Amino acid sequence: MRAFFLIAAVLGVLAAVPLVVHSNVTLNFLVAALMIALVGQGWNILGGYGGQYSFGHAAFFGTGAYVTAILQVRYGVNAWFGFAAGIAAGAALGGALGALVFRSGLRGSYFALVTLAFAEVLRIIASVAPITGAGVGTLIKLDLGIRALQFQSRAVFYWIILALVGVSLVIAQLIERSRFGAWLIAVRENEDAAKALGVDASTVKSIAMVVSAAITAAAGCFYAQYFLFVDSGIAYGTWISVEALLTPIIGGVGTVFGPLLGALAVKGMGEGAKLLTGDAPGLDLIIYGAVLVLVIWIMPRGLIGGIANARKLLMRRAVPATPTGEVRRG
Amino acid sequence: MLSPAILIPAILNGLLIGAIYALVALGLTLIYGVLHIINFAHGALLSAAMFAAFFAFRLLGLDPYVAVFLLAPAFFALGYALQRFIIGPASHGDDRNMLLVTLGIAIVIENALLYAFRADTRTIDVPYAFQTIDFGFTFLAVPRVVGFVAVFGVALVLWVIMAFTDTGRAIRAVAREKLGAQLAGIDVAHIYAVTFGLGTACVAIAACLLIPTYYVNPRVGDAFVLVAFTIVVLGGMGSVPGALVGALLIGVAESLSGLFLGESLGHIGIFLIFIVVLLVRPSGLFGART
Numbered sequence: 001m002r003a004f005f006l007i008a009a010v011l012g013v014l015a016a017v018p019l020v021v022h023s024n025v026t027l028n029f030l031v032a033a034l035m036i037a038l039v040g041q042g043w044n045i046l047g048g049y050g051g052q053y054s055f056g057h058a059a060f061f062g063t064g065a066y067v068t069a070i071l072q073v074r075y076g077v078n079a080w081f082g083f084a085a086g087i088a089a090g091a092a093l094g095g096a097l098g099a100l101v102f103r104s105g106l107r108g109s110y111f112a113l114v115t116l117a118f119a120e121v122l123r124i125i126a127s128v129a130p131i132t133g134a135g136v137g138t139l140i141k142l143d144l145g146i147r148a149l150q151f152q153s154r155a156v157f158y159w160i161i162l163a164l165v166g167v168s169l170v171i172a173q174l175i176e177r178s179r180f181g182a183w184l185i186a187v188r189e190n191e192d193a194a195k196a197l198g199v200d201a202s203t204v205k206s207i208a209m210v211v212s213a214a215i216t217a218a219a220g221c222f223y224a225q226y227f228l229f230v231d232s233g234i235a236y237g238t239w240i241s242v243e244a245l246l247t248p249i250i251g252g253v254g255t256v257f258g259p260l261l262g263a264l265a266v267k268g269m270g271e272g273a274k275l276l277t278g279d280a281p282g283l284d285l286i287i288y289g290a291v292l293v294l295v296i297w298i299m300p301r302g303l304i305g306g307i308a309n310a311r312k313l314l315m316r317r318a319v320p321a322t323p324t325g326e327v328r329r330g
Numbered sequence: 331m332l333s334p335a336i337l338i339p340a341i342l343n344g345l346l347i348g349a350i351y352a353l354v355a356l357g358l359t360l361i362y363g364v365l366h367i368i369n370f371a372h373g374a375l376l377s378a379a380m381f382a383a384f385f386a387f388r389l390l391g392l393d394p395y396v397a398v399f400l401l402a403p404a405f406f407a408l409g410y411a412l413q414r415f416i417i418g419p420a421s422h423g424d425d426r427n428m429l430l431v432t433l434g435i436a437i438v439i440e441n442a443l444l445y446a447f448r449a450d451t452r453t454i455d456v457p458y459a460f461q462t463i464d465f466g467f468t469f470l471a472v473p474r475v476v477g478f479v480a481v482f483g484v485a486l487v488l489w490v491i492m493a494f495t496d497t498g499r500a501i502r503a504v505a506r507e508k509l510g511a512q513l514a515g516i517d518v519a520h521i522y523a524v525t526f527g528l529g530t531a532c533v534a535i536a537a538c539l540l541i542p543t544y545y546v547n548p549r550v551g552d553a554f555v556l557v558a559f560t561i562v563v564l565g566g567m568g569s570v571p572g573a574l575v576g577a578l579l580i581g582v583a584e585s586l587s588g589l590f591l592g593e594s595l596g597h598i599g600i601f602l603i604f605i606v607v608l609l610v611r612p613s614g615l616f617g618a619r620t
Contacts, residue, residue, distance in 0.1 A: 109368040121601045282441035289437030297420035
């Protein structure tokens with residue numbers, strides 16, 4: 001129960017931000033960070049808890065974005081319904097992909113490669129198919145109002161994405177506490193041993209992939225509504241797949257708050273780099289790459305693990321009577 | 331459309347392109363065979379090597395076919411150092427971490443190139459770029475023929491190293507049974523780094539063979555590496571003959587599908603082969619077991 005209070009407290013603090021801060025630049029930054037936190041939370045369900053490192057989560061993000069945009073533009077569907085359909089489409093794609101990939105027993109490098117390839121295939125198809133607007137992309141018509149899920153104020157969008165992030169935090173927390181979560185973690189730690197104990201590994205992984213895909217697709221739907229434009233390079237681009245894994249790994253892989261913390265840190269670093277050097281192409285990404293390597297090297301459990309370690313160290317220094325035989329963790 | 335006058339050159343050109351793919355794939359499969367990870371930095375290293383070959387020509391006036399004798403050892407050293415001092419220590423012996431670390435290195439290299447040289451596309455002019463050799467029934471471009479011959483030279487050298495030197499035996503021992511090799515006194519971290527260095531040297535050679543007829547920009551390596559992934563999976567991860575045969579098959583498939591379907595759909599063909607092979611027969615044609 002304490003965990004849910006913590007989630008509520010974090011959300012409460014974040015929700016108050018637009019009441020204090022009115023700068024659109026800051027809000028845009030926070031919206032982008034929260035959107036990436038949502039993408040990362042999706043990745044975290046499958047990659048963090050399930051140990052299946054996807055290198056192609058753009059497949060789900062892009063599908064959410066395109067379905068939301070295309071349903072509105074080409075079929076005149078209501079935006080809210082389009083949003084829901086985008087999430088459903090992402091989940092369906094996750095289910096189909098999971099069934100295909102996990103039934104054939106692909107793991108590790110193979111899983112990374114096949115997810116990467118799926119995202120690339122979707123990107124190429126989206127860049128030539130007429131229904132996606134091919135190379136031009138799809139533009140959603142400006143139509144402010146609740147019915148069209150478009151708002152003048154950045155703050156409303158901020159609260160929407162914050163609510164989505166909140167839902168994803170609760171989902172991660174529920175999974176962590178559930179029997180299903182225990183199965184998923186067992187599969188991550190040792191798939192063969194989990195199978196031997198009767199865990200249906202490929203079903204467990206497939207379900208995790210559906211949840212994971214749905215969350216990441218929701219971020220894609222939000223992207224479409226926020227920017228009102230989707231093209232193949234944005235929706236299915238490698239950058240999304242990279243940020244999807246970057247945020248939870250930097251924040252703390254397989255933890256509830258890891259993706260949120262990681263997203264704020266990653267986006268903060270990117271903005272910091274831009275402030276320091278002007279808008280030089282590539283510089284923020286150099287920092288992302290270097291930080292990714294350094295975090296894995298020095299803080300394998302991410303910022304959250306690092307904070308926990310630091311706290312333990314401080315406590316130990318404060319109470320010198322702690323027995324020295326404590327197990328060291330690698 | 332099906333006249334031999336069009337088909338035969340298309341197939342031959344496919345084989346010649348396939349040979350360059352083979353070299354990129356060879357490095358990838360070598361690393362997979364020993365370290366059991368896909369090296370996501372392979373494409374970025376190829377881009378870096380192509381820039382190195384480009385500047386060796388522009389600034390030092392070195393012909394790429396001469397520069398290769400400098401760049402191959404230099405990139406061997408680079409690869410060795412990357413694995414020994416960054417990838418190995420950073421990943422704490424966990425395969426998933428290794429994947430991520432190579433991805434991180436790829437991001438750094440690619441964007442450092444972008445930062446230094448912008449997204450401009452550059453080419454070099456060598457006198458033999460457009461020369462052809464008359465084989466009687468068809469003409470083939472000189473650089474491609476040179477590339478084809480060189481690739482088989484490199485494959486031969488690698489085979490000799492693997493089969494007849496102590497280092498080669500140690501590499502095979504580590505690939506087969508890491509713990510056993512360690513117990514027999516083999517320095518596994520060193521062998522990992524040597525393997526990574528060999529794979530990186532392959533990339534440098536491929537870059538020197540490509541640069542006379544190809545362009546270079548910070549993302550040029552990606553296209554080759556996605557094809558190389560396909561080849562490695564098709565041939566069987568870790569299998570050297572598989573990489574060679576797979577590369578030639580893919581080269582021909584690409585050339586023919588480009589002829590019949592056009593450029594962008596030709597690429598989809600490669601990915602579909604890739605996904606189908608992964609799903610149906612992940613051990614590839616030459617099924618080295620995982």
